Amino acid sequence: MQRRMQPKVFDSWLAVDRKGLYCRPGGFHIDPHGPAEKAIVTHAHADHARPGLGAALATEETLAIMKARLGEGAPRSPQILAYGEVLKIGDVNVWLAPAGHVLGSAQVVIEWEGVRAVVSGDYKRQADPTCAPFELVPCDLFVTEATFALPVFRHGDPADEIGKLLRSVEQFPERTHAVGAYGLGKTQRVIKLLREAGYDRPIWLHGALQETCATYERFGIDLGDLRPATGEKRETMRGEIVLAPPSAITDRWSRRLPDPVTAFASGWMRVRARARQRGVELPIVLSDHADWDELVQTIDETGADEIWVTHGQEDALLHHIHMRGKRGRALRLIGFEEEDQ
Amino acid sequence: MRGFATLLDRLAYTPARNDKLRLMADYFAATPDPERGWALAVLTGSLSLRLPFRRIMTEMIEGRIDPVLFKLSRDYVGDTAETLALLWPGPEADAQTEPPPLETIVEELSQANAGEAADLVSAWLDRLDAVERWALLKLITGALRVGVSARLAKTALAEWSGQKLDDIEEVWHGLAPPYPQLFGWLAGEAPKPNVEEMPIFRPLMLSHAIEDDELDAIAADAFQAEWKWDGIRVQLSTMAGEHRLFSRTGDDISGAFPDVFEGLPENCVLDGELLVMREGEVQPFNDLQQRLNRKTVTANMLKTYPAHIRLYDILYDDGEDVRALSLEERRTRLEAWYARHGPARADLSETLEFDDIAELKQLWENARETGIEGLMLKRRASPYLSGRPKGHWYKWKRAPLTLDAVVMYAQRGSGKRSSYYSDYTFGAWRPSDDGGEELVPVGKSYFGFTDAELQELDRWVRNHTVDRFGPVRQVEPKLVFEVAFDSVHPSTRHKSGVAMRFPRVHRIRWDKPADEADRLETLVKMIEG
Numbered sequence A: 001m002q003r004r005m006q007p008k009v010f011d012s013w014l015a016v017d018r019k020g021l022y023c024r025p026g027g028f029h030i031d032p033h034g035p036a037e038k039a040i041v042t043h044a045h046a047d048h049a050r051p052g053l054g055a056a057l058a059t060e061e062t063l064a065i066m067k068a069r070l071g072e073g074a075p076r077s078p079q080i081l082a083y084g085e086v087l088k089i090g091d092v093n094v095w096l097a098p099a100g101h102v103l104g105s106a107q108v109v110i111e112w113e114g115v116r117a118v119v120s121g122d123y124k125r126q127a128d129p130t131c132a133p134f135e136l137v138p139c140d141l142f143v144t145e146a147t148f149a150l151p152v153f154r155h156g157d158p159a160d161e162i163g164k165l166l167r168s169v170e171q172f173p174e175r176t177h178a179v180g181a182y183g184l185g186k187t188q189r190v191i192k193l194l195r196e197a198g199y200d201r202p203i204w205l206h207g208a209l210q211e212t213c214a215t216y217e218r219f220g221i222d223l224g225d226l227r228p229a230t231g232e233k234r235e236t237m238r239g240e241i242v243l244a245p246p247s248a249i250t251d252r253w254s255r256r257l258p259d260p261v262t263a264f265a266s267g268w269m270r271v272r273a274r275a276r277q278r279g280v281e282l283p284i285v286l287s288d289h290a291d292w293d294e295l296v297q298t299i300d301e302t303g304a305d306e307i308w309v310t311h312g313q314e315d316a317l318l319h320h321i322h323m324r325g326k327r328g329r330a331l332r333l334i335g336f337e338e339e340d341q
Numbered sequence B: 001m002r003g004f005a006t007l008l009d010r011l012a013y014t015p016a017r018n019d020k021l022r023l024m025a026d027y028f029a030a031t032p033d034p035e036r037g038w039a040l041a042v043l044t045g046s047l048s049l050r051l052p053f054r055r056i057m058t059e060m061i062e063g064r065i066d067p068v069l070f071k072l073s074r075d076y077v078g079d080t081a082e083t084l085a086l087l088w089p090g091p092e093a094d095a096q097t098e099p100p101p102l103e104t105i106v107e108e109l110s111q112a113n114a115g116e117a118a119d120l121v122s123a124w125l126d127r128l129d130a131v132e133r134w135a136l137l138k139l140i141t142g143a144l145r146v147g148v149s150a151r152l153a154k155t156a157l158a159e160w161s162g163q164k165l166d167d168i169e170e171v172w173h174g175l176a177p178p179y180p181q182l183f184g185w186l187a188g189e190a191p192k193p194n195v196e197e198m199p200i201f202r203p204l205m206l207s208h209a210i211e212d213d214e215l216d217a218i219a220a221d222a223f224q225a226e227w228k229w230d231g232i233r234v235q236l237s238t239m240a241g242e243h244r245l246f247s248r249t250g251d252d253i254s255g256a257f258p259d260v261f262e263g264l265p266e267n268c269v270l271d272g273e274l275l276v277m278r279e280g281e282v283q284p285f286n287d288l289q290q291r292l293n294r295k296t297v298t299a300n301m302l303k304t305y306p307a308h309i310r311l312y313d314i315l316y317d318d319g320e321d322v323r324a325l326s327l328e329e330r331r332t333r334l335e336a337w338y339a340r341h342g343p344a345r346a347d348l349s350e351t352l353e354f355d356d357i358a359e360l361k362q363l364w365e366n367a368r369e370t371g372i373e374g375l376m377l378k379r380r381a382s383p384y385l386s387g388r389p390k391g392h393w394y395k396w397k398r399a400p401l402t403l404d405a406v407v408m409y410a411q412r413g414s415g416k417r418s419s420y421y422s423d424y425t426f427g428a429w430r431p432s433d434d435g436g437e438e439l440v441p442v443g444k445s446y447f448g449f450t451d452a453e454l455q456e457l458d459r460w461v462r463n464h465t466v467d468r469f470g471p472v473r474q475v476e477p478k479l480v481f482e483v484a485f486d487s488v489h490p491s492t493r494h495k496s497g498v499a500m501r502f503p504r505v506h507r508i509r510w511d512k513p514a515d516e517a518d519r520l521e522t523l524v525k526m527i528e529g
């Protein structure tokens, strides 16, 4: 590999256009934020996997989840690319490496004329029983996410956080614990962590969460006894754990539950003002994104001299990158919402 | 430290009183001495470390944390102590050192001088996790903000131990952290601590509110009647050579009111109303407020707002505990005591002569003197009991003032009510600059709704929102509340120039058009004195 390339060299073949990040010699976008002819999709979260794609390359899991979630809007010609399998597209070599973010999530590795770029999508280094672990790929250019790129974000041990939930269930057996969790990834991780902690009671699901759980199970991730919460008698829900999308937790949906303890599993719960803003009574600090330490560690370990920072808190991470004597720049990709809600 | 930090963390996020009680009771049950004693001291605000928090923080941050990263983080988090707790590097996973227990932290901090504190705290932070670091730093700031009053913490002690809250209150003021005798007694391992002769607060006897129709059912001759004065209920104590003035909750407010002790004899404990009096006239509550919440008082304040105690009852008469005597006997004692000592800054609350309830009602109707807040009916045969025992003392309050006000803003409540718009700001009409009419906010209340009303209001708010600011919705000025309040006072802090005392929503006037709601001038006319 040639090292110490000038920034211009990257710009000549990897750049941001109206639809997002575009690889010119390969003729494809990565996670375009609108309809595009050819795309590689890192993972199935809504802000990375948009409806209306033509040819789309992604892992089998990502394509399956996209199909379930997008229906008509799913890619017209999906093509499965397994982790590690190298594909030649025009003059570039492309392969996917696990990102450890959610089921099927991948980093996109692109090689062109001996230079290697890695587009991480979203990633985390923390262990997660519901997806393949992050794989480090050394590179010249690393495109990193920055969702939790402030040093106050240091996600603790997931088992401790789940322990907090279980202790509360023990302490308030007459109340329902209503846990807000993002539908893809967080929900299944919370369930799996509960199972690993020995919780074998039924776990109740808001209607919006059922489909993705079923997809996970099809890919061999056993989530135990899951039941629909909607339509269930109020009294049945006492002492139980219910998972629902974050928006449902503090809204009218939760009123059907007996005296609910409002919990929320998210990396944002690390900061009190964020938890209070949402009226959360039991914050569970659990994130599917890299925390500050992981971002810093990963940037160093890739060996990349040039770092592009996408959606999130760019300022702090760019400051850090510059202090480390590397080139850094913010890729202000439009269309990315604050994730991990 | 782990258990204590977890408790504070949970309390900070738990809005409901009963849930807070359970969290504390479980903690007291599971935690050994002396940690639970120090925790109790922290929760009841009985521990004051008086450390220069800002200086300590600055010293800890300097040279350790990149200032750019700290600033970005602080801006995001919004709280310096929390920011530091979050970005401090955690203990290594394989760290061999146990985190320091709460008692070590409290002991060493109370002995540390300002110069050593930063190093001491830094060394601890290295051994604590994020929640523990937050708890430690909050402890040092002295402002926990976890929504627990001393009373609530003691209620949790009562729930855990099965002892009466009154008995805990009785001994409380004679004990000091970490309260080994208290926990010994509550755990059933030691006798109740003896505080008989000590110069401490004795829990007050409180009354129940009574409605008009209940009043008619009362046997008039069994009761003594007197006015309830609109001041601050206090206890004066001169036991064991110390002069103390306590608020109703036992806070020592002696520093702000040194004048009330003038000419007071030793070895007495008295119950009365703290008032500001000029030339024998009780002054409005607002005057008294000028002297509250101060550690010390200037000579000018003493002259402008002279304090006075109107005596209701006697608890210790020349060193003798008379609480077990009947009210009738205590009243005789109080009158004799007053005749004997004649203290300069006190007088007796007069008892009212009446033959039947009708006559009493007449007296009450005619009473328009400033400073009368209600009428007290006390059973002549009752001993002086602590707390709010049933069937002994009644308070008959003046019918509240009311105002028809227009709802302006709605805000989500907390806890159980967090999914409803349950906090309301309402306003009254006044002339606007352009010659029309405008609403000006006059108060805010979250009391007085049934669940059904809340649901209906919630729907109304969602359908009538015109703007949003975070959790607050501005609504169309179309809905009228009948707001009840105890009194209204001039206020420079409010845009309307007035402030209500204890506003609560009496009725939702779905039927009333908003333009028929009251005007600000109506409210201004209700200001007393």
Ligand SMILES: [Zn+2]
Pocket (backbone or CB within 6 Å): A043, A045, A048, A101, A122, A339
């Ligand atoms: Zn994602």
Ligand SMILES: [Zn+2]
Pocket (backbone or CB within 6 Å): A045, A047, A048, A121, A122, A145, A311, A339
């Ligand atoms: Zn993302």
